[in-house]
Amino acid sequence: MRxxxxxxxxxxxxxxxxxxxxxxxxxxxxxxxxxQISYSACGLPYLLEGQVRDWRQLVGFTADEFLGAKNVxxxxxxxxxxxxxxxxxxxxxxxxxxxxxxxVVATGARARCxxxxxxxxxxxxxxxxxxxxxxxxxxxxxxxxxxxxxIELAGALRARGWGVTLVDRSEHLLQRxxxxxxxxxxxxxxxxxxxxxxxxxxxxxxxxxTVHATGLQPNVTLAEGAGIELGRTGAIRVTERMETNLAGVxxxxxxxxxxxxxxxxxxxxxxGTTANKMGRVAGANAAGRRERFPGVTGTxxxxxxxxxxxxxxxxxxxARQAGFRPAAVRIQSRDRAAYFRGRPVTVELVADCETGRxxxxxxxxxxxxxxxxxxxxxxxxxxxxxxxxxxxxxxxAPPYAPVMDALLVAAQQLVKxx
Amino acid sequence: MRxxxxxxxxxxxxxxxxxxxxxxxxxxxxxxxxxQISYSACGLPYLLEGQVRDWRQLVGFTADEFLGAKNVxxxxxxxxxxxxxxxxxxxxxxxxxxxxxxxVVATGARARCxxxxxxxxxxxxxxxxxxxxxxxxxxxxxxxxxxxxxIELAGALRARGWGVTLVDRSEHLLQRxxxxxxxxxxxxxxxxxxxxxxxxxxxxxxxxxTVHATGLQPNVTLAEGAGIELGRTGAIRVTERMETNLAGVxxxxxxxxxxxxxxxxxxxxxxGTTANKMGRVAGANAAGRRERFPGVTGTxxxxxxxxxxxxxxxxxxxARQAGFRPAAVRIQSRDRAAYFRGRPVTVELVADCETGRxxxxxxxxxxxxxxxxxxxxxxxxxxxxxxxxxxxxxxxAPPYAPVMDALLVAAQQLVKxx
Numbered sequence: 103m104r105x106x107x108x109x110x111x112x113x114x115x116x117x118x119x120x121x122x123x124x125x126x127x128x129x130x131x132x133x134x135x136x137x138q139i140s141y142s143a144c145g146l147p148y149l150l151e152g153q154v155r156d157w158r159q160l161v162g163f164t165a166d167e168f169l170g171a172k173n174v175x176x177x178x179x180x181x182x183x184x185x186x187x188x189x190x191x192x193x194x195x196x197x198x199x200x201x202x203x204x205x206v207v208a209t210g211a212r213a214r215c216x217x218x219x220x221x222x223x224x225x226x227x228x229x230x231x232x233x234x235x236x237x238x239x240x241x242x243x244x245x246x247x248x249x250x251x252x253i254e255l256a257g258a259l260r261a262r263g264w265g266v267t268l269v270d271r272s273e274h275l276l277q278r279x280x281x282x283x284x285x286x287x288x289x290x291x292x293x294x295x296x297x298x299x300x301x302x303x304x305x306x307x308x309x310x311x312t313v314h315a316t317g318l319q320p321n322v323t324l325a326e327g328a329g330i331e332l333g334r335t336g337a338i339r340v341t342e343r344m345e346t347n348l349a350g351v352x353x354x355x356x357x358x359x360x361x362x363x364x365x366x367x368x369x370x371x372x373x374g375t376t377a378n379k380m381g382r383v384a385g386a387n388a389a390g391r392r393e394r395f396p397g398v399t400g401t402x403x404x405x406x407x408x409x410x411x412x413x414x415x416x417x418x419x420x421a422r423q424a425g426f427r428p429a430a431v432r433i434q435s436r437d438r439a440a441y442f443r444g445r446p447v448t449v450e451l452v453a454d455c456e457t458g459r460x461x462x463x464x465x466x467x468x469x470x471x472x473x474x475x476x477x478x479x480x481x482x483x484x485x486x487x488x489x490x491x492x493x494x495x496x497x498x499a500p501p502y503a504p505v506m507d508a509l510l511v512a513a514q515q516l517v518k519x520x
Numbered sequence: 521m522r523x524x525x526x527x528x529x530x531x532x533x534x535x536x537x538x539x540x541x542x543x544x545x546x547x548x549x550x551x552x553x554x555x556q557i558s559y560s561a562c563g564l565p566y567l568l569e570g571q572v573r574d575w576r577q578l579v580g581f582t583a584d585e586f587l588g589a590k591n592v593x594x595x596x597x598x599x600x601x602x603x604x605x606x607x608x609x610x611x612x613x614x615x616x617x618x619x620x621x622x623x624v625v626a627t628g629a630r631a632r633c634x635x636x637x638x639x640x641x642x643x644x645x646x647x648x649x650x651x652x653x654x655x656x657x658x659x660x661x662x663x664x665x666x667x668x669x670x671i672e673l674a675g676a677l678r679a680r681g682w683g684v685t686l687v688d689r690s691e692h693l694l695q696r697x698x699x700x701x702x703x704x705x706x707x708x709x710x711x712x713x714x715x716x717x718x719x720x721x722x723x724x725x726x727x728x729x730t731v732h733a734t735g736l737q738p739n740v741t742l743a744e745g746a747g748i749e750l751g752r753t754g755a756i757r758v759t760e761r762m763e764t765n766l767a768g769v770x771x772x773x774x775x776x777x778x779x780x781x782x783x784x785x786x787x788x789x790x791x792g793t794t795a796n797k798m799g800r801v802a803g804a805n806a807a808g809r810r811e812r813f814p815g816v817t818g819t820x821x822x823x824x825x826x827x828x829x830x831x832x833x834x835x836x837x838x839a840r841q842a843g844f845r846p847a848a849v850r851i852q853s854r855d856r857a858a859y860f861r862g863r864p865v866t867v868e869l870v871a872d873c874e875t876g877r878x879x880x881x882x883x884x885x886x887x888x889x890x891x892x893x894x895x896x897x898x899x900x901x902x903x904x905x906x907x908x909x910x911x912x913x914x915x916x917a918p919p920y921a922p923v924m925d926a927l928l929v930a931a932q933q934l935v936k937x938x
Contacts (some may be wrong), residue, residue, distance in 0.1 A: 112923070145859055145918050159859040363913075374923050375916035396911035403915035412915050441563055441577040472920040473891015477898050479913050484902030493814035495781075495897050497821035497830050498793035500563050502890040505530070505792050 103128050104201060105388050106192060108182050108324070109208030110134030111141060112374045113355025115163075116381030117206045119172040121389040128389055130174045133194070135181035138225050139165055144374050146228035147251070150235065151258035157229050185328035187348050204350045204388040207330065207338065208381060209321040211356035211372045215246075215314035222251055222313055231313065240264055240310035248275045248300070250404045252315035253287070257406035260296045267309065273301040276411070279419050282432065286448070286466060287411060294407040318372055320357045333359045335370035342394040344384035352388055354380035361397030364415045364461055364482055365424040371398060399482040400462070403472055410471030414479040415462025418452050426454045428461055429519040435508035437470035439500040445469055449512040451478075451488065458487040458520050463512075474509055488516050521546050523806050524610060524618060526600050526742070527626030528552030529559060530792045531773025533581075534799030535624045537590040539807040546807055548592045551612070553599035556643050557583055562792050564646035565669070568653065569676035575647050603746035605766050622768045622806040625748065625756065626799060627739040629774035629790045633664075633732035640669055640731055649731065658682055658728035666693045666718070668822045670733035671705070675824035678714045685727065691719040694829070697837050700850065704866070704884060705829060712825040736790055738775045751777045753788035760812040762802035770806055772798035779815030782833045782879055782900055783842040789816060817900040818880070821890055828889030832897040833880025836870050844872045846879055847937040853926035855888035857918040863887055867930040869896075869906065876905040876938050881930075888920075892927055906934050 107118045110132045122130045132139070140162035148154045165176035181195045185205070192200045213221030220234075221227050241264065245256045248270035256268040268291065275284045275298075288298050299307070306312060320337040322330075331347040333339035337359040344352045355377035362369035376398055383395040403412035421428035430452045436444030447467035453460050463478040465471045481491060491513035498505055525536045528550045540548045550557070558580035566572045583594035599613045603623070610618045631639030638652075639645050659682065663674045666688035674686040686709065693702045693716075706716050717725070724730060738755040740748075749765040751757035755777040762770045773795035780787035794816055801813040821830035839846035848870045854862030865885035871878050881896040883889045899909060909931035916923055 142857065142859070142918065142923065144916070144923070145857060148860060148918055154859050373916065375914070375921075375925075378924055379911070379928075399913040401913045401915050403917045403920055405917060405919045410920070414913070414915075439560065439563060441560070441572050442566060470891070472915050473888070473894055476891055476912075476914045477894045479915070480895050480898040480902070480904075483908065483912060484898070484904060486898075486902060490901065493797070494894075494901060495817040495819040495832070496793070496894045497819050497832075497890050497897070498562070498791065499821045499823060500560065500566055501823045502821055502828070503793075505560065505562070506796055507793075510797075 103203045105204040106202035107132045107206040110139035112377035113381035114208035116378045117385030118174045120385030125389040132176040133180045141225040147254035147258040207353040208355045209357045211318040214317040219314040242309040243311040244309040247315035253406045267297040269299045290409045335359045337370040352384040354384035363397045401479045412475035431515040433512045442500040449508045451512045521621045523622040524620035525550045525624040528557035530795035531799035532626035534796045535803030536592045538803030543807040550594040551598045559643040565672035565676040625771040626773045627775045629736040632735040637732040660727040661729040662727040665733035671824045685715040687717045708827045753777045755788040770802040772802040781815045819897040830893035849933040851930045860918040867926045869930045
């Protein structure tokens with residue numbers, strides 16, 4: 103039995119390694135179109151900032167190392183041109199034919215930007231930009247797109263001392279319809295010297311360097327050509343076992359959609375950590391197990407200019423769209439006891455008025471952001487109510503939290519609105 | 521209607537303020553035997569360390585400020601000598617009689633140590649020790665008792681540059697039957713120059729200063745004298761509405777027991793944050809609401825010599841005692857991406873083999889301890905299984921976490937043992 107995995111980054115390698123571990127008799131082959139596998143694209147902004155010294159640090163395994171560690175063969179620079187599922191056969195760009203019994207499609211996503219633009223999505227993009235910056239340090243750089251990558255990248259380039267302008271067509275940062283969040287994050291970025299141009303529909307300002315961070319789209323051309331169905335999001339539709347509509351063909355990672363556990367609808371949120379989990383499940387099922395991936399609650403976090411911003415679940419506007427009757431509060435508190443130099447932290451909570459169920463939240467601050475958003479993510483997964491949050495036995499000691507944590511303060515406020 | 525609250529620290533003031541806010545017509549009177557109210561005893565080690573400059577920073581409100589802010593009268597230096605519940609009457613030590621309609625007993629806990637010892641429990645203890653240290657800096661100090669307070673205090677005194685010996689009769693730190701935890705924490709403390717003497721049953725070493733941190737016991741003499749029933753733990757038995765066996769008499773905070781949500785049994789875990797929550801519920805119910813306090817999952821955290829140590833739920837040994845058939849794993853991971861200077865973090869998880877239910881966990885590391893223990897505390901409250909943990913959508917970005925969080929790595933290990 104041969105399992106072929108198309109794609110050698112997060113989802114693909116997780117699937118391959120897990121399948122091989124669960125069934126050593128399986129022949130597992132990974133095909134990666136790029137020349138590197140197993141890299142952390144999320145680390146690219148920190149490479150450009152200089153916090154990561156060399157791009158090789160972002161690479162977990164080379165193909166040889168992966169073979170040694172996981173007993174899985176990887177062929178790099180091998181792009182699949184077509185899948186003929188009736189014959190269980192792949193054709194590579196070089197014309198080679200390869201048989202498979204089981205298939206995992208982990209073709210990822212690609213940057214949505216014009217031809218010949220400078221994106222920051224793959225390791226190759228990052229290395230190209232990194233080398234460009236070494237050879238031609240720009241006096242002025244423009245970052246187009248104020249999503250996660252754009253904001254992190256703008257902060258990273260600014261930290262190098264260059265003039266940076268962050269440009270977006272929308273009037274909001276992070277594509278959130280949230281005036282207060284946009285104002286806070288903008289203020290912090292501007293204080294760090296990043297120029298922020300929002301609601302900007304004209305041509306971008308002149309600069310020596312222009313980087314596109316204008317979004318991603320799932321890589322589904324290959325899958326579509328093979329008759330693999332896409333979902334409403336435009337990514338590959340999968341069951342909770344990560345199966346596509348074709349028997350024995352799984353999909354995982356940034357090319358696949360998943361269930362949003364708050365709205366109950368399919369969603370497409372390309373993220374390395376989700377890709378890893380989906381890959382593990384796809385690999386297990388390809389090896390004959392019956393595992394399920396329960397979906398996501400939509401957790402994300404970024405750090406730019408010293409500020410952490412994190413979300414989970416849905417915003418009030420998204421909740422309304424999903425048919426809830428939401429109430430929301432936003433409170434200011436501190437990350438730890440005031441007498442212990444506690445720094446401001448802002449918590450927003452969204453809940454459903456009819457059931458009291460927590461629907462989402464955001465946390466913003468210099469410190470203590472990741473832990474608090476993770477508590478909310480856990481509460482969302484457990485379908486907790488705001489009332490349930492009030493009873494959370496959260497850790498308290500002055501170096502870590504105020505005696506009444508910001509999450510509890512927010513829950514105490516919100517419970518009055520329900 | 522008059523509500524009298526005995527005790528003016530965490531639980532008492534929370535109860536008083538909440539009751540008054542919910543029913544402005546209520547006359548609320550707080551009686552505090554000490555001369556300060558509303559202080560953070562948890563901040564005392566940091567006062568002694570010098571991280572908090574002045575003890576007044578540990579005081580939230582003076583009695584006057586509390587009256588102004590909450591419209592609640594507080595009488596300090598007023599100790600209650602007896603409660604005659606049949607007459608709804610209190611007698612103070614000075615012989616004064618005071619009528620009540622509703623009563624909240626929030627008499628707290630006291631240090632368990634010999635007469636004339638130097639404990640560190642109340643603000644007065646802390647201020648006395650603080651002044652002693654200013655006037656007579658000790659060349660050598662001995663801290664008796666290696667629980668939370670003892671360990672934090674030993675770290676704090678050592679940070680001042682004095683020779684410190686931490687002594688305990690047990691062979692373990694933190695009263696946990698955990699050889700690995702004891703070894704790690706001991707190593708870190710010794711590296712900071714704290715001498716650690718465990719399994720020490722003889723007289724303590726000679727020193728200029730000896731501080732007792734040998735544990736607490738609930739202050740229940742007054743309650744017992746009034747016919748208020750105690751529970752098995754020795755603290756006041758309360759319902760989930762914080763009612764005692766006497767009609768109209770509530771108890772909250774360190775003098776009261778509460779439900780352990782993992783074992784389902786009453787427990788006594790004196791902590792400021794729990795006291796606040798119990799107090800809020802007691803106050804609301806004293807004001808005629810019907811609220812409940814759901815109990816605790818046993819979360820605690822401390823920081824000493826730069827190391828954070830946190831627990832929630834039960835240990836494997838405690839799980840066995842509570843009738844579970846526990847399995848446990850302990851894994852080493854990093855608090856964030858390795859290429860982002862991730863530092864070691866150790867996670868231990870305990871689960872029930874029969875149901876797969878998570879029963880407890882611990883987290884140990886320099887950073888990222890509080891957030892991870894809070895996720896586990898939330899999971900415990902929601903009665904999640906280890907399988908559920910695998911699906912947690914935790915925040916990922918290189919400055920915050922590795923792509924597969926330490927909690928998930930631990931859950932992946934543990935699920936194999938079940």
